Amino acid sequence: MPTSPERQKRRVNVRTPEVMERVQAEVADHYQSSIVEKVRARNGVMTIGNTTIRLAKQFGFCYGVERAIDLAYASRRVFPVHRIFLIGEIIHNPEVNRQLEAMNIVSLPWREMNGQYDDLNENDVVIVPAFGAPISFMDKVESRGCLTVDTTCGDVMKVWKRVRGFARDGITSIIHGKADHEETRATASRAVGEDGRGHYLIVLTLEDVDFVLDYLLHGGSADAFRERFAGAMSEGFNPDIHLALLGVANQTTMLKSETEEIQRRVREAIVKRDGHADNFSVFDTICGATQERQDALFDLLKHTMNLLLVVGGYNSSNTTHLVEIGEKELPTFFIRSAECIVSLEEIIHYDLHQKEEVSAYSALFSAEEPIVVGITAGASCPSNLIEDTILKIFELRGVDAEAVRSA
Numbered sequence: 580m581p582t583s584p585e586r587q588k589r590r591v592n593v594r595t596p597e598v599m600e601r602v603q604a605e606v607a608d609h610y611q612s613s614i615v616e617k618v619r620a621r622n623g624v625m626t627i628g629n630t631t632i633r634l635a636k637q638f639g640f641c642y643g644v645e646r647a648i649d650l651a652y653a654s655r656r657v658f659p660v661h662r663i664f665l666i667g668e669i670i671h672n673p674e675v676n677r678q679l680e681a682m683n684i685v686s687l688p689w690r691e692m693n694g695q696y697d698d699l700n701e702n703d704v705v706i707v708p709a710f711g712a713p714i715s716f717m718d719k720v721e722s723r724g725c726l727t728v729d730t731t732c733g734d735v736m737k738v739w740k741r742v743r744g745f746a747r748d749g750i751t752s753i754i755h756g757k758a759d760h761e762e763t764r765a766t767a768s769r770a771v772g773e774d775g776r777g778h779y780l781i782v783l784t785l786e787d788v789d790f791v792l793d794y795l796l797h798g799g800s801a802d803a804f805r806e807r808f809a810g811a812m813s814e815g816f817n818p819d820i821h822l823a824l825l826g827v828a829n830q831t832t833m834l835k836s837e838t839e840e841i842q843r844r845v846r847e848a849i850v851k852r853d854g855h856a857d858n859f860s861v862f863d864t865i866c867g868a869t870q871e872r873q874d875a876l877f878d879l880l881k882h883t884m885n886l887l888l889v890v891g892g893y894n895s896s897n898t899t900h901l902v903e904i905g906e907k908e909l910p911t912f913f914i915r916s917a918e919c920i921v922s923l924e925e926i927i928h929y930d931l932h933q934k935e936e937v938s939a940y941s942a943l944f945s946a947e948e949p950i951v952v953g954i955t956a957g958a959s960c961p962s963n964l965i966e967d968t969i970l971k972i973f974e975l976r977g978v979d980a981e982a983v984r985s986a
């Protein structure tokens with residue numbers, strides 16, 4: 580639904596120099612780590628006794644997340660007594676979300692709008708998270724006359740520009756992403772275009788893509804197609820019509836190699852069907868921060884390590900892909916915080932295959948043998964959680980926090 584022109588947009592800029600000075604000091608106090616900075620300055624390596632920590636060159640908060648957190652903190656400074664709401668979570672990290680809750684910033688549901696949205700009024704402030712929000716949510720907030728602080732990352736908006744362009748040209752967007760992820764939902768809402776007549780299909784796996792391409796080349800049951808992609812395609816999607824012109828875009832945090840493979844397969848199928856690639860468009864919309872973190876992990880994996888810890892929120896897409904990269908090479912554990920490390924042998928972690936938190940045993944490490952632990956983290960993980968992880972590893976090897984700080 581297009582935004583009514585008569586509605587007054589009430590977006591507010593909370594980034595005044597005086598506010599930002601205070602906010603940045605607060606954010607640094609909550610999330611920065613002197614130990615992590617020290618290890619970074621040493622080329623990512625810290626060895627004490629026979630224990631070595633290796634950090635990836637790039638990990639943790641990206642520019643989009645830093646900006647979103649700054650803006651959320653600034654909102655409370657600028658509006659000390661207003662009710663402040665947030666559509667869903669600012670980013671996928673429980674620690675950060677806890678801090679915002681403590682500032683009385685109330686999270687609203689992001690999948691469906693409920694009565695809380697009807698209760699909003701013009702004195703309320705609504706923060707839009709770094710992932711963005713679907714157009715229907717933005718329209719609702721605007722129709723309630725709320726003050727809006729929009730923290731949508733510029734890289735996400737670049738994807739919106741691409742899919743809107745596809746819709747304008749009558750091209751169906753194939754969006755590589757998770758249908759139930761905030762960013763992909765926001766992107767999908769833009770893929771129907773300004774007039775709402777465009778179409779999209781969300782694919783997550785190579786199997787999804789192969790299913791689509793098999794239909795594209797050989798036809799099949801449209802009902803079976805719609806059943807498979809229920810909740811992951813535009814309203815009225817007809818595979819007999821809407822696979823004619825295809826454009827591929829992706830959620831900004833997907834695995835680069837997989838997105839490239841999807842692009843390759845779609846292009847190949849279109850050339851096979853049409854004899855040329857004129858009906859295929861592609862824009863790589865993986866963001867720079869995701870790419871850097873994946874590349875940095877590939878570099879880290881060139882070193883010999885006993886195990887890899889990936890720190891982050893379990894619902895974080897970019898963190899999940901770091902785990903996928905790591906687990907192909909060595910024992911890899913996806914942990915939400917240092918508390919998950921019961922011992923170096925027993926680590927509570929999120930198992931991507933079982934889709935649940937499990938307690939698992941890695942190899943036995945004797946105190947006399949040297950050990951190398953690799954650490955990385957997704958774009959939504961603050962440095963203080965990495966610091967806790969470093970301290971915990973050394974503690975389990977008999978080195979106390981003081982010794983680590985003064986090393």
Ligand code: SF4
Binds near residue numbers: 643644709832
């Ligand atoms: S991961 Fe990328 S798209 Fe998402 S907030 Fe960070 S920089 Fe922006």
